[in-house]
Amino acid sequence: MFTGQYYCQSCNKETIHNEVLIRKPSRYDNDPTIFGRIKLLLHAFINGGHYYDMDRYVTCQTCGRRELDNKGSEFE
Numbered sequence: 001m002f003t004g005q006y007y008c009q010s011c012n013k014e015t016i017h018n019e020v021l022i023r024k025p026s027r028y029d030n031d032p033t034i035f036g037r038i039k040l041l042l043h044a045f046i047n048g049g050h051y052y053d054m055d056r057y058v059t060c061q062t063c064g065r066r067e068l069d070n071k072g073s074e075f076e
C-alpha cells in the first residue's frame, strides 16, 4: 500500500491518499468452468502478468472519495 499527496476534488485541497490496484474485470470472469479459469490464467499470462489488467485508484483518507488515476502509467 502506497500513500501520497493528491488533490481531492471533494475536499478541494491536497490530502493524503492511499493507492490501490484493482484488477479490471475480464470477459472470462463469468465463465464458471475449470476451462474458463484456465483461460483466465492464460489470458493474464499472455498479457504480461497481473499488472496489465490493473486499474490504479487513489482513495482520499479525509473523505473516502476514490478516483481512477491511471496517469502514472510509466511503469507499463
Ligand SMILES: [Zn+2]
Residues within 6 Å of the ligand: 008, 009, 010, 011, 012, 015, 060, 061, 062, 063, 064, 065
Ligand atoms: Zn477528500
